[in-house]
Amino acid sequence: MPSSGSRKRISESTIHRLSLYYRTLSLLEKENYETVSSKELAKREKLTPAQVRKDLSFFGSFGTRGLGYNVNELKSKIESILGINRDWKVALIGVGNIGSALVSYKEFAKQGFHIVKLFDNDQRKIGSNHKGITVSDIKDLDMEVKEANITMVILAVPATVAQYIVDDVVKAGVTAILNFAPINLRVPPFVHLRNENMSMELEYLSFAMVNNHAPKKSK
Amino acid sequence: MPSSGSRKRISESTIHRLSLYYRTLSLLEKENYETVSSKELAKREKLTPAQVRKDLSFFGSFGTRGLGYNVNELKSKIESILGINRDWKVALIGVGNIGSALVSYKEFAKQGFHIVKLFDNDQRKIGSNHKGITVSDIKDLDMEVKEANITMVILAVPATVAQYIVDDVVKAGVTAILNFAPINLRVPPFVHLRNENMSMELEYLSFAMVNNHAPKKSK
DNA sequence: ACTGCCATGTGAAATGGTTCACAAGAAGTA
DNA sequence: TACTTCTTGTGAACCATTTCACATGGCAGT
Ligand SMILES: NC(=O)c1ccc[n+]([C@@H]2O[C@H](COP(=O)([O-])OP(=O)(O)OC[C@H]3O[C@@H](n4cnc5c(N)ncnc54)[C@H](O)[C@@H]3O)[C@@H](O)[C@H]2O)c1
Ligand SMILES: NC(=O)c1ccc[n+]([C@@H]2O[C@H](COP(=O)([O-])OP(=O)(O)OC[C@H]3O[C@@H](n4cnc5c(N)ncnc54)[C@H](O)[C@@H]3O)[C@@H](O)[C@H]2O)c1
Numbered sequence: 001m002p003s004s005g006s007r008k009r010i011s012e013s014t015i016h017r018l019s020l021y022y023r024t025l026s027l028l029e030k031e032n033y034e035t036v037s038s039k040e041l042a043k044r045e046k047l048t049p050a051q052v053r054k055d056l057s058f059f060g061s062f063g064t065r066g067l068g069y070n071v072n073e074l075k076s077k078i079e080s081i082l083g084i085n086r087d088w089k090v091a092l093i094g095v096g097n098i099g100s101a102l103v104s105y106k107e108f109a110k111q112g113f114h115i116v117k118l119f120d121n122d123q124r125k126i127g128s129n130h131k132g133i134t135v136s137d138i139k140d141l142d143m144e145v146k147e148a149n150i151t152m153v154i155l156a157v158p159a160t161v162a163q164y165i166v167d168d169v170v171k172a173g174v175t176a177i178l179n180f181a182p183i184n185l186r187v188p189p190f191v192h193l194r195n196e197n198m199s200m201e202l203e204y205l206s207f208a209m210v211n212n213h214a215p216k217k218s219k
Numbered sequence: 220m221p222s223s224g225s226r227k228r229i230s231e232s233t234i235h236r237l238s239l240y241y242r243t244l245s246l247l248e249k250e251n252y253e254t255v256s257s258k259e260l261a262k263r264e265k266l267t268p269a270q271v272r273k274d275l276s277f278f279g280s281f282g283t284r285g286l287g288y289n290v291n292e293l294k295s296k297i298e299s300i301l302g303i304n305r306d307w308k309v310a311l312i313g314v315g316n317i318g319s320a321l322v323s324y325k326e327f328a329k330q331g332f333h334i335v336k337l338f339d340n341d342q343r344k345i346g347s348n349h350k351g352i353t354v355s356d357i358k359d360l361d362m363e364v365k366e367a368n369i370t371m372v373i374l375a376v377p378a379t380v381a382q383y384i385v386d387d388v389v390k391a392g393v394t395a396i397l398n399f400a401p402i403n404l405r406v407p408p409f410v411h412l413r414n415e416n417m418s419m420e421l422e423y424l425s426f427a428m429v430n431n432h433a434p435k436k437s438k
Numbered sequence: 439a440c441t442g443c444c445a446t447g448t449g450a451a452a453t454g455g456t457t458c459a460c461a462a463g464a465a466g467t468a
Numbered sequence: 469t470a471c472t473t474c475t476t477g478t479g480a481a482c483c484a485t486t487t488c489a490c491a492t493g494g495c496a497g498t
């Protein structure tokens with residue numbers, strides 16, 4: 001009877017790979033696979049079978065020796081490990097170029113991330129409608145975030161204002177932030193922050209080309 | 220007299236951190252800093268000073284003992300290590316939600332990544348103008364990419380067609396691809412591929428919240 | 439029930455990345 | 469010149485992650 005809080009510290013790479021397994025399992029499900037071996041899964045992700053098994057072993061024993069893993073079952077185990085077997089209410093702040101693109105992206109909702117509020121400070125945008133959601137005034141952020149019980153935010157505002165907004169957002173009770181602005185944000189220790197940095201990936205490509213770096217598994 | 224090709228294999232994390240240092244150095248430059256110590260740089264990135272020095276030491280000795288690093292000089296050293304002290308011609312394929320957002324993003328050009336061609340297969344988009352660039356028919360990809368000597372591509376098409384386009388793009392001589400489609404693409408060993416996966420970061424946040432994972436340095 | 443086969447789960451070994459700790463160099467002061 | 473202070477650059481130690489290798493257990497066929 002394993003207790004709910006896992007003991008070992010799980011590495012970031014393991015979690016990222018769980019996301020990859022999840023995506024591949026969804027695909028295998030569509031292709032009507034019943035079971036999948038660590039070998040097959042590894043091949044699809046360009047990893048080793050041992051890596052796949054070790055990753056999963058941190059969370060339990062989900063496979064059957066001689067057979068492999070049941071696709072449906074493993075998929076739903078990973079869903080529950082990643083916490084995407086529930087619905088998350090997300091606010092998106094900054095309905096500009098990238099913000100609008102994100103609102104239109106249906107995959108997020110399929111994985112349980114529901115963008116339910118939009119905020120901006122541009123009068124021309126406030127009140128307008130994006131995919132059925134009306135853009136709110138950033139001034140009402142605290143009230144509306146608290147009222148809707150939102151704990152996750154996507155930040156797509158200019159870097160110059162990102163820190164101010166983060167401070168407000170944290171005050172409103174948000175504990176998870178996905179930031180697109182190219183800036184190092186300060187958050188209190190209990191808030192989870194991830195940065196999406198596209199320049200970094202372009203720069204990696206540039207480095208690899210200039211240095212004839214042997215291409216390796218990406219990310 | 221160090222030779223041009225570096226001997227040791229440089230880790231992905233080191234390259235990613237160079238990107239971070241670069242961004243911070245640009246900021247320090249604007250703030251008129253003359254020099255910066257590994258300690259200060261580390262503080263801003265939430266790293267250890269030893270980490271900063273070790274990262275840089277793979278590429279040479281850029282600092283002055285007792286003083287630190289000259290901001291301008293270090294910045295330009297990193298530019299040359301990352302290969303962003305030159306201009307890269309980039310083609311963007313798929314001028315949809317995310318594609319349009321990326322075309323409008325001015326920071327890429329500032330770092331040497333110039334989007335010079337747009338491709339789509341939607342007749343309503345072909346011929347239209349985005350930020351001064353006319354959208355080309357995907358059918359002309361091979362010709363136009365070769366003609367313009369483009370070696371880097373940003374892929375923002377639906378996952379269902381991404382592999383076909385990658386195959387074409389590779390035939391046209393492209394050797395670096397930044398992919399936004401949520402799919403594992405196959406490329407020949409001499410082609411560099413990076414994936415931008417936003418779901419992964421949301422899932423990481425979700426995992427962290429559910430597991431009360433202590434927040435750590437992001438990415 | 440027995441046998442052969444296959445793939446998991448996991449300690450232990452190997453590899454890779456980060457941090458420590460210190461010798462040594464540079465600048466400033468007198 | 470001698471002395472102090474500061475911070476780099478780097479082997480060595482430490483820690484984390486990946487890979488190896490194999491005992492274990494389940495399934496299928498006879
Ligand atoms: N566009 C891209 O492809 C891209 C790529 C990578 C990173 N980013 C980053 O994402 C962020 C947004 O980029 P963008 O291109 O969408 O910019 P944008 O200017 O199109 O959008 C920013 C939005 O934020 C809003 N805003 C500004 N100040 C605000 C405030 N105080 N409160 C609420 N809303 C406010 C603006 O009204 C605008 O709608 C930037 O930090 C940018 O660096 C963008
Ligand atoms: N929108 C987002 O926020 C977001 C976030 C993460 C990932 N993605 C991924 O990025 C990709 C694009 O997403 P989007 O939301 O911009 O979709 P979109 O449908 O708005 O854009 C896709 C574009 O690709 C074009 N296209 C389709 N087939 C083509 C072909 N054969 N050749 C050339 N062009 C073709 C379409 O005409 C369209 O303009 C998808 O793979 C999506 O999963 C999008």
